[in-house]
Amino acid sequence: MESDSASDHDEDSKQRGPTTKTKANKVKLVITYNKKRCPATKLSTFEGLVARTMVPITYDSWLKVSEGVREGLWQYVLFVVDPKSRKQILQSIGKKWRNFKHYLYAKFIKNRSKDPKANLFKPPKDYPFIKKEDWKVFVSHRVTKKWEEKSMKAKNTRAHHKYNHRLSKKGYDGLINDIMQETGKTEEEINRTVLWKKARELKIGGYDADVKTIVDKIVSFINSQIYKKNNICPVLFF
Structure with a gap:
């Protein structure tokens, strides 16, 4: 295997260090796959x-x-x-x-x-x-x-792309793994709306204006469904 001294480039990458190469390791590493058949990060x-x-x-x-x-x-x-x-x-x-x-x-x-x-x-x-x-x-x-x-x-x-994600090289697969570790949930239990929101969250918290509009609609819809199902006062559960 070869080592890399810096992370991959992304469109919004500010800087990176030099790449170094070492001798290949003859021991192969096993790559695990998630339910969507995507390899690990x-x-x-x-x-x-x-x-x-x-x-x-x-x-x-x-x-x-x-x-x-x-x-x-x-x-x-x-x-x-x-x-x-x-x-x-x-x-x-x-x-x-x-x-x-x-x-x-x-x-x-x-x-x-x-x-x-x-x-x-x-x-x-x-x-x-x-x-x-x-x-x-x-x-x-x-x-x-x-x-x-x-x-x-x-x-x-x-x-013209309003809803770009901010996941860097880890992508959605890395985000799923992070949420699984933080919450203990399985991949099947993670709602797609949670992934969409997390992927577009700013590093300082919050969202861009265009993204915030969609997030508010998601929250409103989720809360309305919870209200209908449980016949309780609609408050922010999402």
Whole structure:
């Protein structure tokens, strides 16, 4: 197994440290699956390492990554996983690869492209596994007008997403595990509305205005159902 000294990138990631690689451990780790056949979160960290170190950043998109490279990624996963998870795991690696490229652009190119003194074509020293020629191709592509227009279009599209979750790399599966540990409930006992609310809760508590509107409707509906069922005064039970 390989170790990763930092967490995976997400769209809202502020910073990260360098990735380090150690010798592979020949002892395979067993990955557990929840009722939805999703692997445990410890696989996610390994997927992030694989995405950053084994997939060249010169590909324009994940769709253009060759089948040979994808198969190599699958064979490199050192965990005992369900063979049926191949598509799911490769999709997860692809997402982490895209997030990594976004981070590289935002951190080392976007805010420095207008600085005449900035040496954009020098690879970040924190990521020695990035080849100099690959970095030059990556930078050359990102400083074009065509890329800026594409990036702005994607940004405008994301701006219309009102109910984005804030779960970072752990996702819903990690959230379910947290709730199970905190409450002692089984996965089947956790209501989907609880997951929806928890996933969009701000770190400082509360919700964004758009999310708060939906949360209030959820609370109102749940309380009305409790009132009808038990014929009691409707108060906030949720």
